[in-house]
Amino acid sequence: MSSASKHAAAAKLGDLARLPLDQPEQWNDVESTARGLADELRVKDVEQQTLLGQSVLPQTITSLFKTAFAGSEIPNPRSKAAVYELLRVGANLCMDHDENRGHLLRAGYLDTVVQMLENYALLIPPAAAEPLPLSIPDLKVVKTSIGLLLNASIGYELVKARLTSIRAAMTTLKLSMALYPPGSWLTHPELPVSEGSSDLEATILESWNLRSGLSSWTWRSRQLFGADALPYLVRPLKAFVPPYTETPSLFVGSPARHALVQQDYDLLEETCGLLESLSLDVDEVRLSLGRILKSPDGTEGGAACLKDMLEFLDKGDYPPYWSAESPSERASMEKGLDMCKAAVVKAVVEVAGEQNELWDDSNPEKPGGEFVDTMVQWIRSHGSLKERHREDLIICATLSLGNLATGDAHSIALVKPPVALAPNLAQLLEPLTDIKVKHGIVGLLKHLAQAQSNRAVLGEASIIERLASCQIWDEKADMAERVQVSAIGIAKYMCNANVENVFSLIAQPQDDSAGSALDQILALVRRSDSIAVKSEGTRVLVNVVKSLWSSDSASDDSAKAQKRRECMAAVANAAGAAALAQLVGRSKKYPILINEGVVALSLLSTHANGGTLVLDAIMNPLPSEVIRPSQSQPVSAIPTEGSPDAEPRTALDMLLSVLRNSDAMPAEVRSNVCALLGQLGRKGVVGEDRAEDLARMKGAAKELLERLAADSEGSTQMVSASARRALEAWA
Numbered sequence: 110m111s112s113a114s115k116h117a118a119a120a121k122l123g124d125l126a127r128l129p130l131d132q133p134e135q136w137n138d139v140e141s142t143a144r145g146l147a148d149e150l151r152v153k154d155v156e157q158q159t160l161l162g163q164s165v166l167p168q169t170i171t172s173l174f175k176t177a178f179a180g181s182e183i184p185n186p187r188s189k190a191a192v193y194e195l196l197r198v199g200a201n202l203c204m205d206h207d208e209n210r211g212h213l214l215r216a217g218y219l220d221t222v223v224q225m226l227e228n229y230a231l232l233i234p235p236a237a238a239e240p241l242p243l244s245i246p247d248l249k250v251v252k253t254s255i256g257l258l259l260n261a262s263i264g265y266e267l268v269k270a271r272l273t274s275i276r277a278a279m280t281t282l283k284l285s286m287a288l289y290p291p292g293s294w295l296t297h298p299e300l301p302v303s304e305g306s307s308d309l310e311a312t313i314l315e316s317w318n319l320r321s322g323l324s325s326w327t328w329r330s331r332q333l334f335g336a337d338a339l340p341y342l343v344r345p346l347k348a349f350v351p352p353y354t355e356t357p358s359l360f361v362g363s364p365a366r367h368a369l370v371q372q373d374y375d376l377l378e379e380t381c382g383l384l385e386s387l388s389l390d391v392d393e394v395r396l397s398l399g400r401i402l403k404s405p406d407g408t409e410g411g412a413a414c415l416k417d418m419l420e421f422l423d424k425g426d427y428p429p430y431w432s433a434e435s436p437s438e439r440a441s442m443e444k445g446l447d448m449c450k451a452a453v454v455k456a457v458v459e460v461a462g463e464q465n466e467l468w469d470d471s472n473p474e475k476p477g478g479e480f481v482d483t484m485v486q487w488i489r490s491h492g493s494l495k496e497r498h499r500e501d502l503i504i505c506a507t508l509s510l511g512n513l514a515t516g517d518a519h520s521i522a523l524v525k526p527p528v529a530l531a532p533n534l535a536q537l538l539e540p541l542t543d544i545k546v547k548h549g550i551v552g553l554l555k556h557l558a559q560a561q562s563n564r565a566v567l568g569e570a571s572i573i574e575r576l577a578s579c580q581i582w583d584e585k586a587d588m589a590e591r592v593q594v595s596a597i598g599i600a601k602y603m604c605n606a607n608v609e610n611v612f613s614l615i616a617q618p619q620d621d622s623a624g625s626a627l628d629q630i631l632a633l634v635r636r637s638d639s640i641a642v643k644s645e646g647t648r649v650l651v652n653v654v655k656s657l658w659s660s661d662s663a664s665d666d667s668a669k670a671q672k673r674r675e676c677m678a679a680v681a682n683a684a685g686a687a688a689l690a691q692l693v694g695r696s697k698k699y700p701i702l703i704n705e706g707v708v709a710l711s712l713l714s715t716h717a718n719g720g721t722l723v724l725d726a727i728m729n730p731l732p733s734e735v736i737r738p739s740q741s742q743p744v745s746a747i748p749t750e751g752s753p754d755a756e757p758r759t760a761l762d763m764l765l766s767v768l769r770n771s772d773a774m775p776a777e778v779r780s781n782v783c784a785l786l787g788q789l790g791r792k793g794v795v796g797e798d799r800a801e802d803l804a805r806m807k808g809a810a811k812e813l814l815e816r817l818a819a820d821s822e823g824s825t826q827m828v829s830a831s832a833r834r835a836l837e838a839w840a
Contacts, residue, residue: 112157118146119166126172136188139173143194150201162202162209167216170195174221182228189246193253196222200257210265219261219268222254223277230280233287239297241287245315251288252323255281259329278334285327286341289320291373292348295430298357314365321372328379334387336397339414342383345376346421346453349428349446356430370434374442381449384418388456392463398456399465401478415460418453419483422505425450447501454505461509468513476522477513484510485523488533500546503537507549511556520560524567531557531570538575544589547581551595558602564610567603573613576600577626582633590639597630597645604652608673611656614649615676627653627680631688640695644702647692650685651709658712681716683725689713690726690760697757703767704778706760711785720794723785727760728802761806768813771828780831783817786810787835807839 121142128135150158174195177188184192199218203209213219229251233241243251258277262268272278293300294317334342360366387394398415427446431439461467461480469478477485484506491499510530514520523530537550554572557563580586581596603610614626623629627649634646657677665673689706696702714723757763764782767774786806789795795803817832 112154112160115146115149115157115161116164118142118149119161119164119169122146122173123165123169126169126176130173130176130188133187136177136191139188140191140194143170143173143191143198147194147197147201150198150204153205155206158202158204158206158209162206162212166198166202167209167212167218170198171213171216171218171221174218174225178225182231183225183247184250186246189250192225193246193249196250196253196257200253200260203257203261207265210261210268213261214268214271219258219271220275222257223272223275223280226251226254226277226280226284230283230287233283237287240290240293240300240320241284242300243288245312245319248288248316248319248323251284252319252326255285255323255326259326279338281327282334282338282341285324286344289317289324289372290348291324291345291376294360294369295354295357298359310359313359314363317365317369321369325372325375328376328383334383335391336387336393339394339397342380342387343414343417343421345373345380346417346425348373349377349425350420351424351426353428353430356433367434370430374445377449378445381452384456385452388459395460395463396465398460399463399467401466401469401471415457415480418457419480422450422453422457422502423487450501454501454508457505458508458512462512468519474527476528477519481510481513481523485528485530488530488537500543503546504549507534507546507553511549511553514553514556517560517562520557521562524557524560524563531563531567531572535570535572535575538572538579538581540578540580542579544586544592547579548589548592548595551576551581551592551599555595555598555602558599561606564603564605564607567599568607568610568613571613573600573603573610573626574616574618577618577623577629580623582626582629583623584636587633587637590637590642593633594639594641594645597633597642597649600626600630601645601649601652604649604656606652606656606659608656608659608662608669611653612672612676614653615679631684634688644692644696644699647688648702648705650680650688651692651705653680654685654689654709654712658715677716681713681719681722683722686710686713686719686722686726687729690723690729691731693727694731694757694760694763697763697766700767700774700778703763703774704781707764707778707781707785711781711788714785714788714794718796720789720791721796721799724789724795724799724802724806727764728806730758731760761809765810765813768810768817768828776825776827779817779828783814783828783831783835786814787831787838790835790839811836811839 122139125135125139125142130136130139150161174192177184177192177195179185179188199213199222203213229243229247232243258272258281262272299313300316356366360369388398398412398418400412425446427439427443431442434442467478467480469480470476472478475482487502487506491502510523514523522528534550534554537546542550554567558567558572576582576596576599581589582593586593600614604614617625624632630646630649634643637643637646653676657673657680662670662673689709693703693706693710696706710723710726714720757766764786767782768779771779790803790807814832814835817828818836819829821829
């Protein structure tokens with residue numbers, strides 16, 4: 110067809126559009142004319158495309174399109190073939206041609222196509238279990254309509270915006286899931302086709318080919334889906350949950366079988382990736398999925414979708430019919446399904462991290478509700494991790510519960526009966542446990558340990574001992590710094606005002622292979638370049654010292670008192686004092702850390718020979734990494750602006766800087782520094798062999814203490830009084 114004949118065909122369509130079109134032969138004429146024009150438009154000729162777009166052709170095919178319905182919701186049988194060809198004309202007219210996309214948009218052509226698809230969608234019965242029965246011509250019309258909308262919108266924002274506003278993506282998604290529910294070829298192989306055929310088997314296979322093809326096109330509009338798409342997005346997951354059926358005889362030995370298997374797998378990949386991205390990026394999706402799972406029939410919107418996601422994670426597996434694929438294809442799909450599960454795990458964890466209703470206290474017999482109970486059962490059921498592919502459930506459950514256990518009430522509910530999760534988590538802390546699994550377990554335990562009433566229970570479950578034996582603080586795990594810091598956080602919380610947990614932290618294992626948990630933490634502190642590891646690890650030692658030197662020791666029985674003394678002796682050493690001094694030295698922007706180190710040093714100095722250890726620690730030069738710290742910062746510490754600018758050479762330099770900086774440092778911190786200096790200068794606290802060092806310390810601090818003691822107006826009364834007491838202790 111020449112350019113002249115193309116315009117002649119367009120003109121003929123215009124003539125036909127002005128007729129009543131009430132005779133079958135007229136629609137046959139429309140069909141043949143449109144087919145010829147559509148075929149020619151497949152040959153790229155931008156100039157001819159432009160000229161035809163600028164003509165009345167867009168209005169002509171829009172008019173013919175509307176006439177084809179003749180009062181019915183979808184094209185009637187006599188005009189259906191013509192509609193198909195008119196769709197091809199529109200699709201080829203706007204292929205890679207923005208100007209023509211605009212012409213079709215202004216002519217109302219695209220709106221008419223979407224309206225037709227909406228009418229097809231109205232044919233979908235509620236809660237349909239089998240594919241929507243449509244004839245081959247209807248399937249061609251639907252598939253070509255979807256292709257047309259893709260052609261018109263790719264890279265053209267005006268059309269994309271219009272299709273978004275009339276929710277075209279949702280319409281096509283509903284249709285594609287109704288026409289091709291993934292896996293339906295296994296359960297409804299000989300689906301009804303409403304038009305006769307001399308070769309029924311070929312017709313059925315063609316139908317499945319069309320259905321699966323239009324389904325794949327639908328996912329190219331994935332960026333337009335939102336929360337209302339969730340019930341359709343989870344449909345592909347169900348195809349990979351047992352029970353499975355045998356491959357129908359219709360598909361045995363047929364190339365169609367492989368194509369359908371591949372299509373189901375592709376849709377699984379699409380939906381899992383989309384569920385992950387929507388859960389990460391769209392608040393509405395997280396909120397919808399996070400509604401309480403209490404609907405007994407699973408019809409409660411997003412909650413039902415979340416149930417489908419959880420069922421896929423729990424029961425989804427490699428379908429047995431994959432065995433008919435080649436070994437390489439099967440291996441690739443098995444790996445892909447595992448990755449799909451990982452994507453759904455991320456989605457579920459994100460939902461649990463949203464402020465939503467997943468935690469449900471309406472049933473006292475099931476604390477936390479349906480979702481929490483499911484997560485708890487996953488941990489209990491797969492606690493031994495003998496089934497390696499069940500690690501995904503442990504990861505999902507621990508990360509999700511960690512996100513939900515953000516307050517004491519939730520944390521306590523997970524630790525006390527009837528849930529009593531601590532022993533199950535302890536069981537999972539094994540050397541061979543994958544680091545991703547440890548990440549989830551440790552993160553959850555860190556949240557649980559923050560509730561004070563949980564710490565004794567966690568101690569009784571041997572959490573500290575299990576952390577020590579699972580090699581999380583071993584040098585081989587240093588690449589997982591985030592997990593190591595979380596594990597340190599568990600020890601820090603558990604040893605806060607709990608001397609029994611301190612005993613466990615200091616206890617040497619029977620084989621003594623890696624040392625105590627505290628030995629491992631301090632070894633990690635020494636070898637790590639991370640300020641977060643160094644600071645948080647040393648804060649464990651701070652809590653150990655504070656708990657051992659606690660005033661509640663007066664109530665100890667003889668055995669506990671002896672144990673306390675042994676542990677005090679174990680931590681009153683040069684390495685511990687040096688770690689505390691370095692915490693003070695590196696924390697110039699973090700008054701809370703300075704204060705913790707100062708308090709721990711003060712307590713340590715009261716132990717026999719402790720004063721000498723502390724004096725040496727604050728007078729010795731700080732390591733170079735303290736003087737020139739890296740950019741990483743400690744966790745759970747609040748920086749203060751206006752901290753000392755000069756890098757300290759010793760911890761004593763930092764202590765003196767703290768006293769000078771009344772604007773940057775809280776009075777409590779400065780007062781505690783005075784108390785430490787006073788304690789070290791007290792007679793008999795420091796050994797006589799350190800008299801020269803003690804004199805140097807006093808010489809460096811005396812004038813400053815005297816100025817603070819005399820200046821009760823410039824400093825607070827607390828600091829002034831503390832400075833006076835320090836000087837009195839030196840007298």
